[in-house]
Amino acid sequence: MSGFDKSAEPVKRALAGLDRLISDELMFHRLAAGKVGLLTNHAATTVDRIPASLAITRRLDALNGTPPRLFTPEHGMRLADGAGDAVADGRDPLTGLPVHSLYMGFEDRVDVVLEGLDAVIIDLRDVGVRCYTYAATAANFAAAALARHIEVIVCDRANPLGPSLAGPRPVLERRSILAYFDVPFVHGRTIGELISLATAPVSSQAPFAIYPADIALRAPLGWIPPSPALSHPDAVVAYAGLVLLEATNIRECRGTSVSFRAVAAPGLDAEALAGAINEWPTGFAAASRDIFFVRSPDAGQTLRGITLWPRRGPHHDALALGVHLLAWLIANHPDFAWLPAGDAGFAIDNLFGRDDLRVQLDAGASAAEILRGWRTADYTSTGSPSTTTSTS
Numbered sequence: 001m002s003g004f005d006k007s008a009e010p011v012k013r014a015l016a017g018l019d020r021l022i023s024d025e026l027m028f029h030r031l032a033a034g035k036v037g038l039l040t041n042h043a044a045t046t047v048d049r050i051p052a053s054l055a056i057t058r059r060l061d062a063l064n065g066t067p068p069r070l071f072t073p074e075h076g077m078r079l080a081d082g083a084g085d086a087v088a089d090g091r092d093p094l095t096g097l098p099v100h101s102l103y104m105g106f107e108d109r110v111d112v113v114l115e116g117l118d119a120v121i122i123d124l125r126d127v128g129v130r131c132y133t134y135a136a137t138a139a140n141f142a143a144a145a146l147a148r149h150i151e152v153i154v155c156d157r158a159n160p161l162g163p164s165l166a167g168p169r170p171v172l173e174r175r176s177i178l179a180y181f182d183v184p185f186v187h188g189r190t191i192g193e194l195i196s197l198a199t200a201p202v203s204s205q206a207p208f209a210i211y212p213a214d215i216a217l218r219a220p221l222g223w224i225p226p227s228p229a230l231s232h233p234d235a236v237v238a239y240a241g242l243v244l245l246e247a248t249n250i251r252e253c254r255g256t257s258v259s260f261r262a263v264a265a266p267g268l269d270a271e272a273l274a275g276a277i278n279e280w281p282t283g284f285a286a287a288s289r290d291i292f293f294v295r296s297p298d299a300g301q302t303l304r305g306i307t308l309w310p311r312r313g314p315h316h317d318a319l320a321l322g323v324h325l326l327a328w329l330i331a332n333h334p335d336f337a338w339l340p341a342g343d344a345g346f347a348i349d350n351l352f353g354r355d356d357l358r359v360q361l362d363a364g365a366s367a368a369e370i371l372r373g374w375r376t377a378d379y380t381s382t383g384s385p386s387t388t389t390s391t392s
Helices: 017-022 025-032 052-062 106-114 133-147 191-198 200-205 233-247 270-279 318-332 347-352 356-362 367-376
Strands: 036-040 069-072 098-101 119-123 151-155 208-211 262-264 284-292 302-310
Touching: 017 025, 017 052, 017 119, 017 151, 017 208, 025 052, 036 052, 036 133, 052 119, 106 133, 119 133, 133 151, 133 191, 133 200, 151 191, 191 200, 191 208, 233 302, 233 318, 233 347, 270 284, 270 302, 270 318, 318 356, 318 367, 347 356, 356 367
Parallel strands: 036 069, 036 119, 069 098, 119 151, 151 208
Antiparallel strands: 262 302, 284 302
Protein backbone atom coordinates (compact mmCIF):
# COMPACT_ATOMS: atom_id res chain seq x y z
CA MET A 1 0.00 0.00 0.00
CA SER A 2 1.41 3.35 -1.01
CA GLY A 3 1.99 6.03 1.59
CA PHE A 4 1.31 8.75 -0.98
CA ASP A 5 -1.64 10.91 0.05
CA LYS A 6 -3.45 12.18 -3.05
CA SER A 7 -5.33 14.70 -0.95
CA ALA A 8 -2.00 16.42 -0.32
CA GLU A 9 -1.49 17.13 -4.03
CA PRO A 10 -1.72 20.84 -4.83
CA VAL A 11 -4.95 21.76 -6.60
CA LYS A 12 -4.29 23.27 -10.00
CA ARG A 13 -6.29 26.46 -10.26
CA ALA A 14 -8.08 27.65 -13.39
CA LEU A 15 -6.29 30.68 -14.78
CA ALA A 16 -7.91 33.47 -16.76
CA GLY A 17 -6.19 35.41 -19.51
CA LEU A 18 -5.57 38.18 -16.97
CA ASP A 19 -3.37 35.87 -14.89
CA ARG A 20 -1.29 35.02 -17.94
CA LEU A 21 -0.93 38.67 -18.96
CA ILE A 22 0.12 39.67 -15.43
CA SER A 23 2.90 37.07 -15.51
CA ASP A 24 4.24 38.18 -18.93
CA GLU A 25 7.30 40.23 -17.95
CA LEU A 26 8.30 41.24 -21.47
CA MET A 27 4.81 42.45 -22.33
CA PHE A 28 4.49 44.52 -19.17
CA HIS A 29 7.86 46.17 -19.60
CA ARG A 30 6.71 47.24 -23.05
CA LEU A 31 3.29 48.39 -21.80
CA ALA A 32 4.88 50.38 -18.97
CA ALA A 33 6.84 52.38 -21.55
CA GLY A 34 3.64 53.72 -23.11
CA LYS A 35 0.07 54.73 -22.31
CA VAL A 36 -2.46 51.95 -21.71
CA GLY A 37 -6.25 51.81 -21.64
CA LEU A 38 -8.17 49.11 -19.75
CA LEU A 39 -11.79 48.10 -20.38
CA THR A 40 -13.06 46.08 -17.43
CA ASN A 41 -15.26 45.97 -14.32
CA HIS A 42 -14.84 44.55 -10.84
CA ALA A 43 -16.25 41.14 -11.85
CA ALA A 44 -13.09 40.45 -13.88
CA THR A 45 -10.47 39.29 -11.40
CA THR A 46 -7.26 37.31 -11.12
CA VAL A 47 -7.34 33.78 -9.76
CA ASP A 48 -6.67 35.38 -6.37
CA ARG A 49 -9.79 37.56 -6.73
CA ILE A 50 -7.97 40.84 -7.40
CA PRO A 51 -10.02 42.96 -9.85
CA ALA A 52 -8.27 43.71 -13.12
CA SER A 53 -8.29 47.49 -12.57
CA LEU A 54 -6.23 47.05 -9.40
CA ALA A 55 -4.02 44.22 -10.68
CA ILE A 56 -3.04 46.07 -13.88
CA THR A 57 -2.51 49.37 -12.04
CA ARG A 58 -0.22 47.70 -9.50
CA ARG A 59 1.75 45.94 -12.23
CA LEU A 60 2.33 49.15 -14.18
CA ASP A 61 3.19 51.09 -11.03
CA ALA A 62 5.81 48.49 -10.08
CA LEU A 63 7.56 49.26 -13.38
CA ASN A 64 7.18 53.03 -12.96
CA GLY A 65 4.59 53.09 -15.74
CA THR A 66 1.70 55.49 -16.23
CA PRO A 67 -1.57 54.37 -14.57
CA PRO A 68 -4.08 52.93 -17.04
CA ARG A 69 -6.95 54.92 -18.49
CA LEU A 70 -10.00 52.99 -17.26
CA PHE A 71 -13.13 52.21 -19.28
CA THR A 72 -16.23 50.26 -18.33
CA PRO A 73 -19.31 48.74 -20.04
CA GLU A 74 -22.99 48.45 -19.04
CA HIS A 75 -23.57 48.37 -15.25
CA GLY A 76 -20.40 50.40 -14.55
CA MET A 77 -17.09 49.56 -12.91
CA ARG A 78 -18.72 48.58 -9.58
CA LEU A 79 -21.68 46.82 -11.30
CA ALA A 80 -24.00 49.22 -9.51
CA ASP A 81 -26.09 50.47 -12.46
CA GLY A 82 -29.24 48.69 -13.64
CA ALA A 83 -29.78 46.94 -16.94
CA GLY A 84 -30.13 49.44 -19.77
CA ASP A 85 -29.47 52.43 -17.48
CA ALA A 86 -27.04 55.08 -18.66
CA VAL A 87 -23.60 54.67 -17.08
CA ALA A 88 -21.93 57.94 -16.14
CA ASP A 89 -18.20 58.55 -16.06
CA GLY A 90 -16.91 58.14 -12.52
CA ARG A 91 -14.00 56.99 -10.41
CA ASP A 92 -12.74 53.52 -9.50
CA PRO A 93 -12.81 53.20 -5.69
CA LEU A 94 -10.04 50.58 -5.76
CA THR A 95 -7.47 52.70 -7.61
CA GLY A 96 -8.83 56.23 -7.37
CA LEU A 97 -8.51 56.53 -11.16
CA PRO A 98 -11.13 58.15 -13.41
CA VAL A 99 -13.44 55.73 -15.25
CA HIS A 100 -14.86 56.49 -18.70
CA SER A 101 -18.17 54.85 -19.62
CA LEU A 102 -18.38 53.09 -22.99
CA TYR A 103 -22.07 52.21 -22.60
CA MET A 104 -24.07 54.38 -24.99
CA GLY A 105 -22.58 57.36 -26.82
CA PHE A 106 -19.09 55.89 -27.31
CA GLU A 107 -19.17 56.49 -31.07
CA ASP A 108 -19.68 60.23 -30.52
CA ARG A 109 -16.44 60.64 -28.55
CA VAL A 110 -14.26 57.78 -29.73
CA ASP A 111 -11.34 59.97 -30.81
CA VAL A 112 -11.23 61.77 -27.46
CA VAL A 113 -11.55 58.49 -25.54
CA LEU A 114 -8.66 56.83 -27.38
CA GLU A 115 -6.41 59.87 -27.84
CA GLY A 116 -2.78 59.25 -26.90
CA LEU A 117 -3.12 55.55 -26.09
CA ASP A 118 -0.52 53.05 -27.32
CA ALA A 119 -2.43 49.92 -26.28
CA VAL A 120 -5.75 48.85 -24.81
CA ILE A 121 -6.38 45.83 -22.61
CA ILE A 122 -9.83 44.22 -22.47
CA ASP A 123 -10.93 41.95 -19.62
CA LEU A 124 -14.65 41.25 -19.19
CA ARG A 125 -16.75 38.19 -18.40
CA ASP A 126 -19.32 37.00 -20.93
CA VAL A 127 -22.17 34.54 -20.28
CA GLY A 128 -22.38 32.83 -23.68
CA VAL A 129 -25.57 34.56 -24.91
CA ARG A 130 -25.62 36.96 -27.86
CA CYS A 131 -27.70 39.74 -26.26
CA TYR A 132 -25.35 40.13 -23.27
CA THR A 133 -23.80 43.51 -24.05
CA TYR A 134 -20.25 43.28 -22.68
CA ALA A 135 -18.80 41.50 -25.71
CA ALA A 136 -20.39 43.93 -28.17
CA THR A 137 -19.01 46.91 -26.23
CA ALA A 138 -15.58 45.26 -26.14
CA ALA A 139 -15.60 44.41 -29.85
CA ASN A 140 -16.67 47.93 -30.81
CA PHE A 141 -13.94 49.38 -28.60
CA ALA A 142 -11.30 47.00 -30.00
CA ALA A 143 -12.27 47.73 -33.61
CA ALA A 144 -12.04 51.48 -33.00
CA ALA A 145 -8.60 51.08 -31.40
CA LEU A 146 -7.22 48.86 -34.16
CA ALA A 147 -8.51 51.22 -36.85
CA ARG A 148 -6.46 53.95 -35.16
CA HIS A 149 -3.35 51.75 -35.03
CA ILE A 150 -3.62 51.13 -31.28
CA GLU A 151 -2.56 47.69 -30.04
CA VAL A 152 -5.31 45.51 -28.58
CA ILE A 153 -4.75 42.87 -25.89
CA VAL A 154 -7.68 40.65 -24.85
CA CYS A 155 -7.60 38.72 -21.60
CA ASP A 156 -9.86 35.79 -22.43
CA ARG A 157 -12.22 34.02 -20.07
CA ALA A 158 -14.01 30.69 -20.29
CA ASN A 159 -17.54 30.63 -21.65
CA PRO A 160 -19.63 29.40 -18.67
CA LEU A 161 -22.00 27.59 -21.06
CA GLY A 162 -19.17 25.83 -22.89
CA PRO A 163 -19.27 25.19 -26.65
CA SER A 164 -23.03 24.57 -26.88
CA LEU A 165 -24.96 26.30 -29.68
CA ALA A 166 -28.66 27.07 -29.75
CA GLY A 167 -30.93 29.26 -31.81
CA PRO A 168 -30.62 31.14 -35.09
CA ARG A 169 -28.30 33.93 -36.15
CA PRO A 170 -29.60 37.53 -36.26
CA VAL A 171 -30.74 39.24 -39.44
CA LEU A 172 -28.67 42.19 -40.61
CA GLU A 173 -31.42 44.80 -40.25
CA ARG A 174 -31.75 43.96 -36.53
CA ARG A 175 -28.05 44.48 -35.77
CA SER A 176 -27.55 46.39 -32.52
CA ILE A 177 -25.64 46.06 -29.27
CA LEU A 178 -28.08 43.20 -28.48
CA ALA A 179 -27.48 41.44 -31.82
CA TYR A 180 -23.96 42.59 -32.66
CA PHE A 181 -22.38 39.29 -33.65
CA ASP A 182 -23.31 36.99 -36.54
CA VAL A 183 -23.53 33.94 -34.27
CA PRO A 184 -26.33 31.76 -32.82
CA PHE A 185 -28.21 33.15 -29.82
CA VAL A 186 -26.28 30.75 -27.54
CA HIS A 187 -22.99 31.12 -29.36
CA GLY A 188 -20.49 28.71 -27.80
CA ARG A 189 -17.54 31.15 -28.07
CA THR A 190 -15.29 32.91 -25.59
CA ILE A 191 -15.28 36.69 -25.44
CA GLY A 192 -11.85 36.67 -27.06
CA GLU A 193 -13.19 34.66 -29.99
CA LEU A 194 -16.12 37.04 -30.41
CA ILE A 195 -13.84 40.08 -30.41
CA SER A 196 -11.51 38.40 -32.90
CA LEU A 197 -14.46 37.60 -35.17
CA ALA A 198 -15.81 41.15 -35.10
CA THR A 199 -12.46 42.90 -35.58
CA ALA A 200 -11.22 40.74 -38.48
CA PRO A 201 -11.62 43.57 -41.06
CA VAL A 202 -9.20 45.83 -39.12
CA SER A 203 -7.04 43.22 -37.39
CA SER A 204 -4.01 44.05 -39.55
CA GLN A 205 -4.01 47.72 -38.56
CA ALA A 206 -2.22 47.13 -35.24
CA PRO A 207 -0.96 44.23 -33.06
CA PHE A 208 -3.77 42.07 -31.67
CA ALA A 209 -3.24 39.39 -29.03
CA ILE A 210 -5.44 37.12 -26.93
CA TYR A 211 -4.19 35.67 -23.64
CA PRO A 212 -6.05 32.36 -23.27
CA ALA A 213 -8.03 31.13 -20.28
CA ASP A 214 -8.30 27.63 -18.86
CA ILE A 215 -11.62 26.11 -19.84
CA ALA A 216 -11.44 22.52 -18.57
CA LEU A 217 -10.44 23.04 -14.94
CA ARG A 218 -12.83 23.40 -12.04
CA ALA A 219 -13.26 27.04 -11.08
CA PRO A 220 -12.48 28.13 -7.50
CA LEU A 221 -15.24 27.95 -4.91
CA GLY A 222 -17.34 31.06 -4.56
CA TRP A 223 -19.26 33.18 -7.04
CA ILE A 224 -18.62 36.68 -8.35
CA PRO A 225 -21.67 37.86 -10.33
CA PRO A 226 -20.70 39.02 -13.86
CA SER A 227 -23.57 41.55 -13.68
CA PRO A 228 -25.96 42.61 -10.91
CA ALA A 229 -28.91 40.36 -11.77
CA LEU A 230 -26.87 37.17 -12.22
CA SER A 231 -26.26 36.73 -8.52
CA HIS A 232 -26.16 32.91 -8.61
CA PRO A 233 -24.47 30.45 -11.02
CA ASP A 234 -27.86 28.90 -11.85
CA ALA A 235 -28.98 32.30 -13.16
CA VAL A 236 -26.27 32.13 -15.83
CA VAL A 237 -27.44 28.63 -16.81
CA ALA A 238 -31.04 29.87 -17.21
CA TYR A 239 -30.23 33.29 -18.67
CA ALA A 240 -30.63 32.44 -22.37
CA GLY A 241 -34.26 31.52 -21.77
CA LEU A 242 -35.41 33.91 -19.07
CA VAL A 243 -33.85 36.94 -20.78
CA LEU A 244 -36.58 36.60 -23.44
CA LEU A 245 -39.11 37.57 -20.76
CA GLU A 246 -37.51 41.02 -20.54
CA ALA A 247 -39.33 41.82 -23.78
CA THR A 248 -42.70 40.92 -22.22
CA ASN A 249 -44.81 41.99 -19.25
CA ILE A 250 -43.79 38.83 -17.36
CA ARG A 251 -41.15 39.22 -14.64
CA GLU A 252 -37.84 37.36 -14.80
CA CYS A 253 -37.62 38.53 -11.19
CA ARG A 254 -34.96 41.20 -11.25
CA GLY A 255 -35.13 42.95 -7.90
CA THR A 256 -35.54 39.71 -5.95
CA SER A 257 -33.24 37.16 -4.36
CA VAL A 258 -34.01 34.75 -7.23
CA SER A 259 -33.31 37.00 -10.23
CA PHE A 260 -33.19 34.98 -13.48
CA ARG A 261 -34.12 31.88 -11.49
CA ALA A 262 -37.82 32.64 -11.27
CA VAL A 263 -40.88 33.76 -13.23
CA ALA A 264 -43.74 35.79 -11.78
CA ALA A 265 -46.71 37.92 -12.84
CA PRO A 266 -50.02 39.09 -11.36
CA GLY A 267 -52.62 36.37 -11.86
CA LEU A 268 -50.11 33.76 -13.01
CA ASP A 269 -51.21 30.13 -12.56
CA ALA A 270 -47.91 29.23 -10.94
CA GLU A 271 -48.84 25.65 -10.06
CA ALA A 272 -49.79 24.87 -13.66
CA LEU A 273 -46.64 26.54 -15.01
CA ALA A 274 -44.39 24.62 -12.61
CA GLY A 275 -46.04 21.38 -13.66
CA ALA A 276 -45.48 22.20 -17.33
CA ILE A 277 -41.80 23.07 -16.81
CA ASN A 278 -41.25 19.76 -15.05
CA GLU A 279 -42.61 17.98 -18.14
CA TRP A 280 -40.55 19.84 -20.75
CA PRO A 281 -37.29 18.09 -21.82
CA THR A 282 -35.14 21.16 -21.24
CA GLY A 283 -33.11 20.03 -18.22
CA PHE A 284 -34.87 22.34 -15.75
CA ALA A 285 -37.21 21.72 -12.83
CA ALA A 286 -39.57 24.15 -11.09
CA ALA A 287 -41.83 24.69 -8.08
CA SER A 288 -44.47 27.33 -7.32
CA ARG A 289 -43.93 29.91 -4.59
CA ASP A 290 -44.57 33.51 -3.57
CA ILE A 291 -41.84 35.93 -4.65
CA PHE A 292 -41.16 39.21 -2.84
CA PHE A 293 -39.79 42.14 -4.84
CA VAL A 294 -37.50 44.72 -3.28
CA ARG A 295 -36.99 46.95 -6.33
CA SER A 296 -39.30 48.85 -8.66
CA PRO A 297 -41.61 48.53 -10.43
CA ASP A 298 -42.90 45.87 -7.99
CA ALA A 299 -41.05 47.01 -4.85
CA GLY A 300 -42.76 45.85 -1.67
CA GLN A 301 -45.10 43.48 -3.51
CA THR A 302 -45.39 39.72 -3.38
CA LEU A 303 -46.32 38.01 -6.64
CA ARG A 304 -47.20 34.39 -7.24
CA GLY A 305 -44.60 32.69 -9.41
CA ILE A 306 -42.24 29.79 -9.84
CA THR A 307 -38.58 29.22 -9.08
CA LEU A 308 -36.58 26.97 -11.35
CA TRP A 309 -33.21 25.26 -11.28
CA PRO A 310 -31.10 23.06 -13.56
CA ARG A 311 -31.60 19.35 -12.97
CA ARG A 312 -28.58 17.20 -12.24
CA GLY A 313 -26.88 16.23 -15.45
CA PRO A 314 -24.86 17.86 -18.22
CA HIS A 315 -27.67 18.99 -20.52
CA HIS A 316 -29.57 22.24 -19.88
CA ASP A 317 -31.18 24.01 -22.83
CA ALA A 318 -32.20 27.40 -21.50
CA LEU A 319 -33.21 28.79 -24.89
CA ALA A 320 -35.61 25.88 -25.37
CA LEU A 321 -36.94 26.61 -21.89
CA GLY A 322 -37.52 30.23 -22.89
CA VAL A 323 -39.40 29.32 -26.06
CA HIS A 324 -41.56 26.84 -24.13
CA LEU A 325 -42.26 29.53 -21.52
CA LEU A 326 -43.36 32.05 -24.13
CA ALA A 327 -45.62 29.54 -25.89
CA TRP A 328 -47.19 28.47 -22.58
CA LEU A 329 -47.74 32.05 -21.41
CA ILE A 330 -49.38 33.06 -24.71
CA ALA A 331 -51.73 30.09 -24.45
CA ASN A 332 -52.46 30.17 -20.71
CA HIS A 333 -51.91 33.66 -19.29
CA PRO A 334 -54.61 36.04 -20.61
CA ASP A 335 -52.68 39.18 -19.65
CA PHE A 336 -49.51 38.23 -21.54
CA ALA A 337 -48.19 41.03 -23.80
CA TRP A 338 -45.10 41.81 -25.85
CA LEU A 339 -43.47 45.09 -24.79
CA PRO A 340 -43.01 47.77 -27.45
CA ALA A 341 -39.55 48.79 -28.60
CA GLY A 342 -38.36 52.32 -27.91
CA ASP A 343 -38.55 53.37 -31.56
CA ALA A 344 -41.20 51.12 -33.13
CA GLY A 345 -42.16 47.48 -33.27
CA PHE A 346 -41.51 45.01 -30.46
CA ALA A 347 -38.63 44.71 -28.00
CA ILE A 348 -38.37 40.95 -28.50
CA ASP A 349 -37.38 41.42 -32.15
CA ASN A 350 -34.43 43.60 -31.13
CA LEU A 351 -33.40 41.37 -28.24
CA PHE A 352 -33.53 38.18 -30.34
CA GLY A 353 -32.16 39.82 -33.47
CA ARG A 354 -35.08 38.78 -35.70
CA ASP A 355 -38.87 38.86 -35.65
CA ASP A 356 -39.79 35.31 -36.68
CA LEU A 357 -39.81 33.98 -33.10
CA ARG A 358 -42.57 36.42 -32.16
CA VAL A 359 -44.41 35.98 -35.45
CA GLN A 360 -44.47 32.18 -35.13
CA LEU A 361 -45.59 32.27 -31.51
CA ASP A 362 -48.37 34.78 -32.27
CA ALA A 363 -49.51 32.53 -35.13
CA GLY A 364 -49.95 29.65 -32.69
CA ALA A 365 -46.81 27.64 -33.44
CA SER A 366 -45.78 25.32 -30.61
CA ALA A 367 -42.38 25.49 -28.96
CA ALA A 368 -41.57 22.06 -30.39
CA GLU A 369 -42.32 23.27 -33.92
CA ILE A 370 -40.13 26.35 -33.56
CA LEU A 371 -37.22 24.43 -32.02
CA ARG A 372 -37.50 21.71 -34.65
CA GLY A 373 -37.30 24.37 -37.34
CA TRP A 374 -34.09 25.72 -35.88
CA ARG A 375 -32.55 22.27 -35.82
CA THR A 376 -33.44 21.44 -39.41
CA ALA A 377 -32.65 24.88 -40.86
CA ASP A 378 -29.15 26.06 -41.71
CA TYR A 379 -28.04 29.06 -39.64
CA THR A 380 -24.24 28.87 -39.57
CA SER A 381 -23.61 30.88 -42.74
CA THR A 382 -23.97 34.62 -42.89
CA GLY A 383 -27.37 35.58 -44.20
CA SER A 384 -28.64 32.03 -44.46
CA PRO A 385 -29.77 29.35 -42.05
CA SER A 386 -27.53 26.52 -40.65
CA THR A 387 -27.90 23.70 -38.19
CA THR A 388 -27.74 24.54 -34.52
CA THR A 389 -28.68 22.43 -31.56
CA SER A 390 -31.69 22.83 -29.32
CA THR A 391 -34.12 20.65 -27.44
CA SER A 392 -37.85 20.49 -28.07
